Amino acid sequence: MSLFRRFLGPQGKQARQGQRRGTEEPEGAGGERQAVRLRSLALGTLFSHLVPGGAYEFLDLGPAIGPNVEFLSHYVRSVRVGDLWATLRATAPTSGPERIERALEPLIDPGSPQRYHGILTWDLLNYLDREELKTAATALSRALRPGGYLLALIYYSAQMPAEPLRYRILDTDTVGHEAPQIRRPAPRYPQRTLNMAFSELAIDRSYLLKTGLQEYLFVRPEPPREEPGTPIG
Amino acid sequence: MAWMRNEPDTTPSSPATPSPSPAASPRAPSSGSSGRTERAVIGSSISVQGDIKGEEDLTILGQVQGTVDVKNNSVTVGQSGHVKADLHADLIVVEGRVEGNLFGTDQIILRATANVQGNLTAPRVALEDGAQFKGAIDMEPVRKGQASSGAAGGPSGSSGSSASGGSGVAKGSADDKENASSDSGGSGKGTGPGAGSAGSTSSSGGGGKSGNGR
Numbered sequence: 436m437s438l439f440r441r442f443l444g445p446q447g448k449q450a451r452q453g454q455r456r457g458t459e460e461p462e463g464a465g466g467e468r469q470a471v472r473l474r475s476l477a478l479g480t481l482f483s484h485l486v487p488g489g490a491y492e493f494l495d496l497g498p499a500i501g502p503n504v505e506f507l508s509h510y511v512r513s514v515r516v517g518d519l520w521a522t523l524r525a526t527a528p529t530s531g532p533e534r535i536e537r538a539l540e541p542l543i544d545p546g547s548p549q550r551y552h553g554i555l556t557w558d559l560l561n562y563l564d565r566e567e568l569k570t571a572a573t574a575l576s577r578a579l580r581p582g583g584y585l586l587a588l589i590y591y592s593a594q595m596p597a598e599p600l601r602y603r604i605l606d607t608d609t610v611g612h613e614a615p616q617i618r619r620p621a622p623r624y625p626q627r628t629l630n631m632a633f634s635e636l637a638i639d640r641s642y643l644l645k646t647g648l649q650e651y652l653f654v655r656p657e658p659p660r661e662e663p664g665t666p667i668g
Numbered sequence: 669m670a671w672m673r674n675e676p677d678t679t680p681s682s683p684a685t686p687s688p689s690p691a692a693s694p695r696a697p698s699s700g701s702s703g704r705t706e707r708a709v710i711g712s713s714i715s716v717q718g719d720i721k722g723e724e725d726l727t728i729l730g731q732v733q734g735t736v737d738v739k740n741n742s743v744t745v746g747q748s749g750h751v752k753a754d755l756h757a758d759l760i761v762v763e764g765r766v767e768g769n770l771f772g773t774d775q776i777i778l779r780a781t782a783n784v785q786g787n788l789t790a791p792r793v794a795l796e797d798g799a800q801f802k803g804a805i806d807m808e809p810v811r812k813g814q815a816s817s818g819a820a821g822g823p824s825g826s827s828g829s830s831a832s833g834g835s836g837v838a839k840g841s842a843d844d845k846e847n848a849s850s851d852s853g854g855s856g857k858g859t860g861p862g863a864g865s866a867g868s869t870s871s872s873g874g875g876g877k878s879g880n881g882r
Contacts, residue, residue, distance in 0.1 A: 499778075499802070501795035508793070508807050515804040522802075 472611050476642040477650035479608025481553060481584050485510045491552040494542060494578065496520075496559050498601055506604040511553070517542045519559055520599045532570035535563065539571065543578035549655075551578050558588040558648070559599045561621055568624065572632035576655065585636060585653040589629065592647025595621035621647075712748040726757075728764075740773070747781050760790070762799075769803075 485491060491511040495503065496519040507514050522538040544550065554575055560568055579585055596615030603611045629651060630638070636653040643649050707725040710716060714730035725742045728749040735754050736743055742759035745751050749764035760772045762782040770776050772790035780798035789806040 499795050499799060501797060501799070504793060504795055504805055508805075512808055513804055513806045516801055518800075518802050521800075 470611055471614050472605065472609060473644075473646065473648075475588075475608055475610050475650060476644075477586055477588075477640055477652040478604070478610060480640050480652055481586055482510065482607040484584065485553075492550055493553040493555065494551045494575075495555045496542075497555060497557045497599070500601060500603055503602075503604045515542060515551075520562065523562075530564065530567070532566050535567045535570045536574065539574045543574050548577050549580045549583075552580055552583045554579055554583070554585040556585065556587045557599060557602050558590065558595070560587050560624070561590050561595055562599055564622075565624075565628070568628075569632045572629075573635075576633055576635040576653075579636070579655040581655050581657045583655050584639065585633070585651075585655075587629070587651045587653065589624050589649045589651060590621035590647055591623055591643070591649050592621060593623070594618040595647075626651075710749075712746075745782075754786075 487509050489510055489512070491513075493507060493511045493514045494517060495507070495514055496517040497503070498518045498521065499516045504514060504516070517539075519538055519542070523534065526534050526538070556575070560571065563571055575585060595618060597617040597619050598615075600612040600615060605611050626638070626641070626649075633653050636655050638651060639654040640652040641649060707727060708722065709727045710730045710732065712729040716730070716732045716734070718734045720726070720732065720734065720736045720738075722738050723741060724738065725744075726736065726738050727744045727746055728736070728751055729746040730748070731750045731752075733752045735756070736751070737756040738758075739756070740758045742761065743755050743757040744761045745755075745764045745766055747763045749766075751764070751766045752768060753766075754769045754771070755766070756771045758772065758774045759777075760770050760775075761777045761779065762770070762784055763779040764781070765783045767785050769786045770784070770788045770790070772788075772793075774790065775792040775794070776788050776790040777794045778784055778796060778799040778801055780796040782796075783800040785802050787804045787806065788801075789808065791807060793805050793807065795801060
């Protein structure tokens with residue numbers, strides 16, 4: 436049945452064992468495919484908040500990846516696949532906040548704000564300039580429910596892959612991606628910049644990985660509880 | 669969950685894969701081993717505008733604009749197929765291009781060559797490597813009635829069903845934030861204590877995951 440199993444391969448389980456925290460390990464000893472396995476603590480934390488079989492709605496800004504859909508299907512009822520990078524690439528000559536607004540509009544559905552319980556941006560935010568980042572952060576924050584989480588991977592290393600990576604969820608706290616061949620300078624957004632951009636969200640967890648990535652798990656704070664006796668709107 | 673069902677493998681290896689049938693043959697006999705006796709084929713040179721309804725399997729190799737509703741049967745959009753329509757079927761397999769919403773009562777499969785823009789609603793959805801897809805995937809089962817009730821999810825965009833997502837949602841108790849977000853400065857920086865909780869997806873923490881009190 437499983438594309439997921441096929442990707443993991445028969446040694447998948449053994450390979451998972453002995454992983455060190457936040458490390459990248461080359462996969463596929465045969466060299467047939469340069470793949471990297473990454474322990475994602477933020478993803479693990481996110482999944483630890485979910486109840487399998489829940490009725491969550493997720494937005495995945497990455498491309499459509501079968502194993503991700505399959506994996507998420509154990510937890511979420513609905514996942515919207517955005518493939519934002521493809522959309523942005525299609526409008527390549529233009530840049531700026533407007534193209535982000537246009538690209539995100541069909542995904543965040545302004546008509547029903549705060550709909551998503553989880554948003555996966557993966558490493559996409561690194562490929563936006565500061566203005567675009569701000570626009571994207573505002574739009575995505577508003578699409579998140581109170582108590583919902585947003586995952587972002589930010590490079591602190593000087594170099595990053597030329598394009599966003601295609602992350603495959605291999606386990607609740609493990610992702611895989613192909614080894615990038617070409618690199619380019621990373622904007623290295625500091626936490627202060629992210630905090631300002633995601634001003635409506637708070638950082639729930641942040642993990643500095645050895646691989647040049649910092650994982651952020653943002654959460655939209657719950658509104659303060661109503662005082663007893665206050666009529667429920 | 670439907671994904672986990674260990675049913676006899678219904679992966680439509682044979683019925684779903686359209687054999688390179690003659691371009692314009694209106695109907696091709698099928699093996700009939702699954703009890704389905706006939707399979708209609710819209711050949712690659714055929715262009716159809718309007719609604720297609722039927723009670724047999726359908727393979728689309730040409731162009732279709734409108735709606736396609738074959739109820740309890742399968743629809744296969746072959747590699748040369750280009751469909752601008754909502755598809756309603758038991759099993760939907762896409763190898764070509766579809767712009768529209770897909771409603772499968774059993775399963776939707778996007779093959780590696782597929783290019784789909786629209787929403788998918790089915791208990792089971794499979795995307796093969798290479799499949800291009802943009803839209804929402806709703807894993808809620810499609811009830812038989814809904815499958816053929818026309819634009820159940822409305823036009824593309826947010827599938828109507830997702831609007832109901834508000835109910836019955838359990839959410840992690842964000843109460844267990846040792847690294848509370850409030851200390852925005854360096855909250856939880858470093859490979860910190862969350863490691864223990866990471867990966868524990870078991871419902872053990874379920875106690876705190878109350879049903880959406882919102």
